[in-house]
Amino acid sequence: MFLVFLRLGFTAFGGPIAHLGYFRQTLVTRRRWIDEAGYADLVALCQFLPGPASSQVGFALGLLRTRSLLGGIAAWTAFTLPSALLLLAFAYGAHALTGPSAQGLIHGLKLVAVAVVAQAVWGMAGSLAPDRRRASIAVGALLLTVFAPMAFSQILAIALGAVAGLVLCRSDDGPGTGSRAVPISRRAGGVALAAFLILLIGLQLLAGALGSHALALSDAFYRSGAFVFGGGHVVLPLLRSALVDPGWVSPDAFLAGYGAAQAVPGPLFTVAAYLGAVAQPAPNGVLGAGIALVAIFLPGLLLVYGMLPFWxxxxxxxxxxxxxxxxxxxxxxxxGAALYDPVWTGAVGSPRDFALAALAFVLLTAWKAPPWCVVVLTTLGGLAIG
Structure with missing residues (x-):
């Protein structure tokens, strides 16, 4: 489990939606660890909950596959580790990527995301929206998300999709075929949900009562992770408010970390490793990075663990x-909405961009090329265009 997700951690560029595409190709299509419906159920659950959706899905997949909490922790650790170490190294003095060549590399990574997300939409539409009713629900969710690009629009789209399913999809025969063997008791799930709430309230109270900067830092990252809906990019304004406003991180250092986070694979939440390392006063450095990483991911993982048995x-x-x-x-x-904005609008700006993204899409879908190979070829293509 650790090795499978470590490879994904090194090759999964493009943000949370692209990560879900990588997970689907590696774990659903190729390894068949879970079927399409079961995977979609996990994605729907994690879209309902605050936190980093791709990391939550990876954690749940590891937990269900190994039937142990250790498997979920192994999946999360391996997927998080590469980008966290790269951003920690950047905090210790690596220079931000500048110049035409570096921008070309970053542009190539964005085009990889176009191909990966397009492949995910193509594959999931065939199995999850195969008839007129479900295709109409999918288009309705797409329109809502595109024309109301707010943090809660995805949650509203899923909620309305559930209502539409109750009205339109009752005649469909057969139960879902996703994984039902959840190795978590309801009691354990309840304990996890209670721990989420206790930490959400208790960290802030303890930090104020004890005057501990370590607890205050933990609380800042925990609250940011607990209130993020709509993807990793939404966490950035919350982190800016929590860290820049009190003067723990300078505005220039914050923006530099955001720029570096765009160039590394894995979850965007690992920008916390950089911010925890550069924050002032102590704890910072490696200890600060560790505190920040655990604190920002913990609420989302507790919510998934707590909700799985009830779900x-x-x-x-x-x-x-x-x-x-x-x-x-x-x-x-x-x-589909994410494929358009921000993936397509942020990457495809010329016929050459479109041609390179189309080539990557064909390599993934028709030639069944490994994702890491497509990442390398498309990044080199972006460098050539740059």
């Missing part, structure tokens, strides 16, 4: 299966 029990009911068909279709629409 699985609900989804086997007939009404819940109908709602789930609607939410799965809505997930396809949300992925």
């Amino acid at each position: 699985d029990a609900v989804r086997v009911r007939p009404a819940a299966r109908a709602a789930m068909r609607g939410t799965n279709a809505a997930v396809v629409g949300i992925l």
Whole structure:
């Protein structure tokens, strides 16, 4: 489990939506660790919850596959480690990428994301929105997300998709075929949800009562991770408010870390490693990076762990299966909206960009090329264009 996700951690460029595409190709299509419906259920659950969606999905996949919490921790650690170490190194003096060649490399990585997300939309639409009703739900979710690009629009799209599924998809035969063997008791899930709330309130109270900067730093990152809906980029304004406003991190250092985070694989939340390392006063450096990483990811992982046993029990009911068909279709629409903005609009600006993204898409879908190979070739192509 660790080695599989470590490879993904080194090659998964392009942000959370692209990461879901990498996960789908590696773990659903190629390794068949979970089927399409089960994977879509996990994506829908993690879209409902605050936190880093791709890291939450990876954690849940590791947990379900190995039937142990250790497997989930191994998946999360391996997926997070490469980008966290790169950003920690940047905090210790690596220079930000500048110049035409470096910009070309970054542009190539953005074009990789176009191909990966397009492949995910193409594959998931065929299995999760195969008829007129579910295709219509998917398009409705796409329109809502495109024309109302707010942090909660994805949650609203999934909720409306569930309602539409209840109305339109009750006649569909057969239960969902996703994984139902959740190795978590409801009692353990309840403990995890209680721990989420206790830490959310308790860290702030303890930091104020004890005057501990380590606790204050933990609280800043924990609250940022607990209130993020809509993807990794949404965490940046929260972190800026939590760290720059009190003077712990300078505005220039914050922006430099954001720029570096765009050039590394893995979850964008690992920018916390850089910010924890450069924050003043102590603890900072390696200790500050460790505190920041654990604190920003912990709320999302606690929520997934706490919700999985209840989620699985609900989804086997007939009404819940109908709602789930609607939410799965809505997930396809949300992925389609993300393919347009920010993935397409942020990467494709010329016919050469379009040609390179199309080539990467064909390599992934028709030639079944490994994602890391497509990353290398497309990045070199972006460098040539630059």
